[in-house]
Amino acid sequence: LTASAVRRPDGSMGVQMTRGLPQVEDLKLKILEILDREGKSLVALNTMLCAGDINEHLVQRKMEIRDDAANRIIWNGVMTKAVAIALNPITVIDLLSGAVIDVVMILTLSKVYGIAMTEAGAVELLQKIAISMGGITAGELVANFGLSSLKGLLGLATPATGGLALGPYLSVAVTQAAIGGVSCYGIGQVTKTYLANGASWGDDGPKAVVSKILSSLDEDSILNRIKDELRAKLDLRGGEKQQS
Secondary structure: OEEEEEEOOOOOEEEEEEOOOOOOHHHHHHHHHHHHHHHHHHHHHHHHHHHHHHHHHHHHHHHHHHHHHHHHHHHHHHHHHHHHHHHOOOOOHHHHHHHHHHHHHHHHHHHHOOOOOOHHHHHHHHHHHHHHHOHHHHHHHHHHHHHHHHHHHHHHHHHHOOOOOHHHHHHHHHHHHHHHHHHHHHHHHHHHHHHHOOOOOOOOOHHHHHHHHHHHOOHHHHHHHHHHHHHHHHHHHHHHHHHO
């Protein structure tokens, strides 16, 4: 804006502001001066900002890939444990085999997240998770032991009954296996969270982490999915045996 003197209708003098031509030459010279002096630094800064955005995107993508891989490992562990429990008629051994599968799953997850872990470390982590799960683990153990005993009796009775006990055996086996599978799923999700956090429980401790994860699980949905997939696997095995 430029000021100019004008005469008012009453004859007095006043000031009027009018828009003048933009004065950009000095600004252009200043910009050129800065570019000449700081050009390399500005280019480097811009490159760093772009690289930062790219790196952030890559980190996010890497986390997503790890999470997907971890979820696949967890579900494979769930179904492996369920099948092992369902097909093992010997009381207690099916429970021990399930614990071994939990440990193997933890070790496999640790490799996905690049966390060095020994078998003893995996067992210790499993114990800590089991303690933090508290009543759920105890309830699962009681239910599994009872179902395991019943399954063992039905398994022994199957030959004597001419196969009539096979139906009840499979029903009990699927139920016991599904319960063990849900527990394995919870253990896997807790382990994944622990490892994704750099093998740390954070400020809240393991019980808070476990409680938060377990409260977010849809146990009925998981239970039904395990049963459906397990029945499909058992039917497939049965079909293969008949063909052979």
